[in-house]
Amino acid sequence: MANNKSKISGVLEDIEQMVQSSVGVLVGTEEVVVLGDSPDHIEGVDFGVNVVGLAKRFGLSPVDLAKDLVEVIGKKIEGDDFSWVSRVVSVGPFVNIEINVDLVGREVVGRIIEQGGDYGKEREGGKGKVVVDMSSPNIAKRMNYGHLRSTVIGAAIANLYEVGGYEVVRDNHIGDWGTQYGKLMVAIEKWGSMQKLKKADDPIGYLQELYVKFHDEVDKQAEVEKDGEVVVETELEREGREAFSKLEKGDKQVRELWKMCVDLSMKEFEKIYQFLGVKFDVALGESFYKDKLEETMELVEKSDCGTISEGALVVDMDDVGLGVSIVRKSDGASVYMTRDLACAMYRAEEMKADKAIYVVGEDQKLYFRQLFEILKRLGVEIGSKSEHIYFGMVRLKEGKMSTRKGRTVLLKDVIEEGVNRVEKTLKEKGVRLDDEAVRQIVAGALKWNDLGQDARRSMVFDWDEALNMQGYSAPYVQYAVVRAKSLLKKAGYERGVLEGKRVKGVYGDETERDLVKMLMKYSRVLKEAMEHNDPSRLAVLIYSLAKHFSTFYNKTQIIGSDDGLIWARLRLVDAVSQTIENGLGVLGIEVPKKM
């Protein structure tokens, strides 16, 4: 087991491997060993292993096992077989390891600089193809702050899978089909016009108002009719439902109007995506599957799981606690489920995807369990491999967001406020930045708020939190990278040019040591983030890197130092900045040229 083992795995993994084989010497088989952090109050150690679980499994005393392990590892170190570890001690059931930080540091830094933007990436591709179903705004509605979540979390998940060796298709699953568009068509015909829509400054706003009016009118009708009999469906709703039915059957006039709404909406969405720097590989909206719906409904009807109930085609999953799901309405029209079934099959058969990841809010948890269950019952394999990555709802202090009650925070307003805040800060600092840098900072701040914490928690919208630019935030991390790069430039540092430069005897300082340790953990954290579908793990690590870099930057004068460490330190700065930038890249956050 030499130091220069496979360069594919990281140094941390190599050390783990060494401990693992040491365990093998003691118990006969190699057991998976994970190096954790050692506690701060025990000085001089860097990583720790808890052997209780291991000892129990083999019926050994944890304390004895720890002692024995220390002895075996100690021999390896002494024999100069493994010089990355300089000391190993046991404390109760823990085995603590001190790394030879100078050696390890130079190795890790060297690898990062060598691999650059590829550092942390899985070398072996071919893990499979995954479709990430993300963003998915509904047409004819303005995007509100809540729509940010699926978009940025989806982008980060997609990137995580990509660096994890998967082929990824980012699919913006636009909501452009369904009864609500029948209602919208009715509203346009009754109270608006195509001409007005074409000329409108804010076409989506125009459509949204019509949609809201539709519901207001429905409420009025319902009240009137309530005086008579029990009303299930108002006249207006019936018209809306019929209009959708017409749309679905291919009525030319309705289709034309619908198409216009789609095009106008997409144009608006594109502006926001551009600001955020979010890209999709495809945008196959729900309507894309409109010609496959008949076939899908037939398939369900002919399958063992489909039954007719109250005129509708349903799948009863009560036996597994999932209730009943409608696949075809009693009037023959499709529902969301029909489209998603067709979509899943298309992704499996046509796109050759192995897996689909739906980045959609927690309110649809039951729905996706139903979707996967139906696919399973239909014998469609992708269903059992797909996942619903959910995120908590965004509320306002006043309560749930509601387009109809005008109680929303529009995404474009949040962006605008972000730009204003950045510009105000710049004025105070007397710094000038171009629009691109401002955009990157605002987009970063917005994304961090979604990616920096467990997405499953629901959140109450708060301007200061949504646009936080201090401390645990994207601008803080971006700033660290910008400082690092500027420092490198000022020092005349160039990658790979080291002739005659001393790069020895470094990384003894505590902060430098912490930085090295965090760099070592990068690829592991990346992998964990992917496996848990949790970008926040990555955010936590790169924030930590930025934090320690800031400490280092403030206390260590690098340029002008003449203690012979300058080049080694610059290399460390380079590696740190590269790693942070890689991590930010995975989160979909760009680094401005200047800050």
Next chain:
RNA sequence: GCUCCAGUAGCUCAGGGGAUAGAGCAACGCAUUCCUAACGCGUAGGCCACAGGUUCGAAUCCUGUCUGGAGCACCA
């Protein structure tokens, strides 16, 4: 009513069987002729919702209670 998710510092959150529970914000104090202060250093702030249980060991696992969020047939 049933099901799922969450409750950790004043606020927003990390940690999710192990060693003395950590950050950011807010507060207070310090620093600054030096690589840009969206920065750094320090102080203070905790019955980890509550009650039982499992364990050598629980913020972490189990059960129950309370509080908040989400969902439960022709919306998406």
